[in-house]
Amino acid sequence: MTFLDDHELADTDPARSERAPDDWVELLSLPGPGRDEALARLHRLLLKAAGHQVSQMLSRLPAIGQARREDMVNQAADEAMVAVLGKLSSFQGRSQFTTWAYKFGILHAAVEVRRNLWRNREVPLESLAEPAAVGTSPEQLAEAADFSQAVSRAIDQVLTPHQRRVVLALLVDEVPVDVLADRLGSTRNALYKTLHDARGRLRTRLTVAGYLSQPLRGR
Amino acid sequence: MMSSHRALSKEAAERLTLAAEPWLSCDDCFEQIDGYIERVLAGDAARDPAMRAHLIGCAACGDEARSLLLLVAEDQGIDPGPALSRLTAE
Ligand SMILES: [Zn+2]
Numbered sequence: 540m541t542f543l544d545d546h547e548l549a550d551t552d553p554a555r556s557e558r559a560p561d562d563w564v565e566l567l568s569l570p571g572p573g574r575d576e577a578l579a580r581l582h583r584l585l586l587k588a589a590g591h592q593v594s595q596m597l598s599r600l601p602a603i604g605q606a607r608r609e610d611m612v613n614q615a616a617d618e619a620m621v622a623v624l625g626k627l628s629s630f631q632g633r634s635q636f637t638t639w640a641y642k643f644g645i646l647h648a649a650v651e652v653r654r655n656l657w658r659n660r661e662v663p664l665e666s667l668a669e670p671a672a673v674g675t676s677p678e679q680l681a682e683a684a685d686f687s688q689a690v691s692r693a694i695d696q697v698l699t700p701h702q703r704r705v706v707l708a709l710l711v712d713e714v715p716v717d718v719l720a721d722r723l724g725s726t727r728n729a730l731y732k733t734l735h736d737a738r739g740r741l742r743t744r745l746t747v748a749g750y751l752s753q754p755l756r757g758r
Numbered sequence: 759m760m761s762s763h764r765a766l767s768k769e770a771a772e773r774l775t776l777a778a779e780p781w782l783s784c785d786d787c788f789e790q791i792d793g794y795i796e797r798v799l800a801g802d803a804a805r806d807p808a809m810r811a812h813l814i815g816c817a818a819c820g821d822e823a824r825s826l827l828l829l830v831a832e833d834q835g836i837d838p839g840p841a842l843s844r845l846t847a848e
Contacts, residue, residue, distance in 0.1 A: 587829075588829060591825065591828070591829045592822075592825050595821075595825050595828070596821075633792070633793040634792035634793045634795070634796045635792075635796065637830075637833070638792040638795065638796055638826070638830050639792045641792075641826055641829055641830065642788065642791055642792050642822070642826055645822050645825050645826050645829070646788065646822055649818065649821065649822050649825070653818075684765075686768070686771055687765065687766040687767065687768060687770075687771040688765075688766075690766055690771040690774050690775060691765065691766050691771075694774070706774060709817075710770055710773045710774050711766060711770050711774075715817075715818065716816070716817070716818045717818065727784045727818060728783050728784045728785045731783065731784045731815075731816050732783065734815075734816075735778060735781060735815070737774075738774065738775060738776060738777070738778065738815075741774055741775050742775050742777060745775060751775065
């Protein structure tokens with residue numbers, strides 16, 4: 540997929556141009572010279588969002604070279620461009636058009652980075668996490684171990700094999716949800732539903748067993 | 759079948775038992791996130807319990823929401839700090 544050469548328009552920040560949302564959608568929808576310019580502006584906006592996201596995620600990973608970062612940014616911006624144009628009719632002006640468009644650039648860049656970082660890594664699909672010492676006092680250690688062991692037992696007792704596989708990969712081995720979705724032929728949306736249902740089952744069991752008295756919130 | 763010798767960190771055990779209620783799907787979160795971020799940046803305390811719960815309970819959507827907030831704050835030339843804490847505040 541090719542878009543207009545951005546360099547010709549590089550002196551203006553697309554996010555700062557004062558265009559009403561209706562104007563963006565109209566310009567991007569109707570054939571004519573205005574559309575070409577709007578497409579180029581949109582692409583720069585998405586490059587900006589994708590670049591921002593890649594920097595956010597890779598700031599602590601200097602080993603990822605500049606060329607690979609740029610590849611990820613460009614790939615994400617192109618994918619986001621297709622997504623934005625495909626969903627243009629669903630933009631309802633509940634936010635600035637730029638904020639709405641940014642979210643596509645950020646999403647596609649985040650997914651691209653997660654896939655890249657896990658490309659050659661094995662995804663553990665059953666987990667035996669190492670013991671972790673938490674807290675300092677003997678009481679704190681005992682309490683944490685007790686709760687953790689109860690959660691571990693509940694995982695075996697009340698979750699289905701699929702729920703167990705998903706929650707351990709996501710929350711114990713910290714496999715990114717998009718990577719896990721790829722490996723399991725699933726989607727982020729479906730895996731989060733599995734996670735949510737599994738949390739509900741674990742909470743019910745731990746509440747009955749006296750480990751949880753009220754909802755754990757905001758942690 | 760896993761046996762009970764699996765040992766979880768305290769943090770993992772808490773993540774596993776988080777009450778991310780009320781329910782909101784990732785797709786619905788994505789649908790609403792742009793408007794939500796602008797409201798939070800405008801000073802609205804997060805009064806959307808479902809969005810708040812999702813951004814706490816879903817690591818990927820949470821990360822992307824914080825990133826969007828930072829980018830929009832940068833465009834608006836404002837300090838993202840207070841809005842970041844409002845994002846998942848009760
Ligand atoms: Zn989500």
